[in-house]
Amino acid sequence: MNEARKRTDNSENIQQQSIDSKFIQQHLANERTYLAWIRTSITIMGVGFLITNLHFSTLTIKINMADILAKVIGLTSIVIGIIALIFTTISYFKKGKEINNQTFRFSKIMVVYLSISLILVFLVFGLYYLFIWRLI
Numbered sequence: 001m002n003e004a005r006k007r008t009d010n011s012e013n014i015q016q017q018s019i020d021s022k023f024i025q026q027h028l029a030n031e032r033t034y035l036a037w038i039r040t041s042i043t044i045m046g047v048g049f050l051i052t053n054l055h056f057s058t059l060t061i062k063i064n065m066a067d068i069l070a071k072v073i074g075l076t077s078i079v080i081g082i083i084a085l086i087f088t089t090i091s092y093f094k095k096g097k098e099i100n101n102q103t104f105r106f107s108k109i110m111v112v113y114l115s116i117s118l119i120l121v122f123l124v125f126g127l128y129y130l131f132i133w134r135l136i
Contacts, residue, residue: 026099030092037088040114041081044121048077051125059132069128073121080117087113 052074055066087110098104130136 023099026104027096030095030099034088034092037084037091037110041085041088043081044084044118045078045081048074048081051077051128055128063131063134066128066131069124069131073124073128076117076121076124080114080121084110084114084117 052070055070059066091107091110095104095107127136
C-alpha cells in the first residue's frame, strides 16, 4: 500500500515538473519581474528614509510645516513600499498559477497603485521644498 502511494506521489511530482518546465521561460520572466518589484519597493522605502534623515540632520532652521512634511514623506514611502511588496508577492504566485494554466491576464492594479502613490509622494515632496525654500 505504501508502495502504491509512493508511485502516485512520484507521478504527481513528475506531472508538476513537466507543467512547470513547459513554461520555464515564462516562470523565469515572472521571477525577474518579481525581483524588479522587490528592488522598487526597497528603493521607495530608502527614499523615505533618506529624505527624513537629510531633513533632520542638515537643516539648521526649524520650520514646523517642513518637519511635518518630511515625516509624512518618510512614513508614506515606507507604507507604499510595504504595500507594493505585499501586492507584488501575491501577484507573483497568482501569475505562476496563471502561466501553468495558460490563463495569464495582464493586471493593471499594481501599476496604477504605484503610479498614483508615487505621484502623491512627489506632490508632498514639492510642498516640502516650497516650505524649505520659503516660497509658501
